[in-house]
Amino acid sequence: MNKERTVKIVLVAVIGVVTALGAVPLYRHRHSTMPVIAGPGVTKVIKLSDYAPTLKGTMGDIDVFVMEGKEPGGKAFLMSDTHANEPAGLLALMALVENAVVDKGTLYVALTFNASGSRNTKPGDGYPLYFDIPTEWGQVRFRFGNRDASPLDQWPDPDVYIHYPERQALSYVDGRNTNRTWPGRPNGLLMERVTFAAMELMRKEKVDVAMDFHGAETMFPVTNCIVAPQKSAKIATMASMTVKAMEGFDNHVEPSPGNFRGLSHREIGDYADTLPFLMEAPIPFLDQPTGPKTVKLLIDGKDDFLLSLSKKKKLFVSYDETGWPMDKRVGQHASVALEILKQFSKKNPERSIKLSGFPRYAEIVQNGIGKYFHDPAKADPKSVYFE
Ligand SMILES: [Zn+2]
Incomplete structure (x- = not known):
């Protein structure tokens, strides 16, 4: 064997080892699961593909936790991890699934709405793959995902993503963003199939209220708010005013723009008889x-750069040394969701939705x-689901 050939073989071996070492944590992250206990209020767990068979067997198919009250009433669809790098909604809805009991009406809860995105990451930004939340009995480990679905599940990207059915031209990457693929279609891109299945669930089950939980930058004007189209605006405004008056935190209302397509707060309202809120x-x-x-x-939302920008009035929220901790963000989501259901129920007594056991902001x-x-480890194994 000549020297040049030996060098080449060694180089290929080194590159192979380095690539494999880099890939192992990503492989583990993609195949890891988060245990969720179906609490006393969960009456059944269905699959999103029950409403769109073209989703079956794909990474887009997810569990939907159904929580039915003793009394019939209205229905709500709640989703988190539409953007899996905005995890406060996931924590809020997991607490809902594990603790709440519905007294009247029905809740449908999708914890990892973009399951592929929750198994994706953003290496260029140095994203962590997991984060832990302390409990009385140990740590709960959560996958930290990305805004978009993984190219492993939806590829190749088009040069320009054409929204269906409005034909608006959007960025190529928005085809993997489940907040740009509403209302979807049964045989489109995988993310269009995910949103189509959710639309079908809302249309077939006659869902009254849809809530999509996100997080947004403090430097972005659409933050710390409820985004609502015209048909949801009154309820959103009442919820916003009530949490401010009763619970002391700000949460203003932003109108859903009519000409920006693909977003849940736009298309759910336009393509179903459901009131959407984001x-x-x-x-x-x-x-x-x-x-x-x-x-x-x-977790703590504390950052020196943001603090100095806040002093220069560059942020759209109040910001000081206390940062913007996760518990505050999760608490806001919980209270705003409860308040929206309450305001909807007041206006529609025959379709009211009542629940207990879901903590509010202050708690x-x-x-x-x-x-x-x-x-x-202490729960009935039959009630433990792996998301
Ligand atoms: Zn988002």
């Missing part, structure tokens, strides 16, 4: 001028969201 809680981690994207920043801020997660 909740944005501030998430400093997503702002661009911050320090390293650490788990600490994700979550005081106790920490971890208090509401139960130990899967």
Whole structure:
């Protein structure tokens, strides 16, 4: 064997080892699961593909936790992890599934709405792959995902993503963004199939209210708010005013633009008889001028760059040394959701939705969201689901 050939073989071997070492954590992340305990209020767990068979067997298919009250009433569809790098909604809805009991009406809860995105990451931004939430019995580990579905599940991207059916030209990457693929279609891109299945669920089950939980940068004007189209605006305004008056936190209302297609707060209302709401809680981690994207920043929301920008009035939320902690963001989502259901029920008594056992803002801020997660090792194995 000549020397040149030996060098080439060694180089290929080194590149192979380095690539494999880099791939192992990503492979593990993609195949890891988060245990969720179906609590006392969960009456059945169905698959999203029950409403669109073209989703079956794909990474887009997910569990939907159904919580039916003893009394019939209205129905609500709640989803988190539409953007899996905005996890406050996931924590809020997991606490809902594990603790709440519905007295009247029905809730449908999709925890990892973009399941592929929750198994994706953003290496260029140095995203952590996981984050832990402390509880009385140990840590609960959550996957930290990305805004878009993984190219492993939907590829190749088009040069320009053409929204269906409005034909608006959007960025190529928005084809993998489940908040640009509403209302979807049964045989389109995988993410269009996901949103189509959710639309079918809402149309067939006659869902009254849809809530989509997000997080947004503190430097982005559409943050710390409820985004609502005209048909949902009154309820959103009442909910916003009530949480401000009764619970002391700001959460203004932003109108859903009529000419920006593909978003849940636009298309759900246009393509079903459902009132959509999209909740944005501030998430400093997503702002661009911050320090390293650490788990600490994700959880406590404290950052010196944002603090100095706040003093220059560059942020759209109040910001001080206390940052913007996860419990505050989760608590806001919980209280705003409860208030929207309450305001909807007031206006539509025959379709009212009533539940108990879901903590509000002050309780979550005081106790920490971890208090509401139960130990899967001590739960009935039949009630433990892996998301
Ligand atoms: Zn989002």
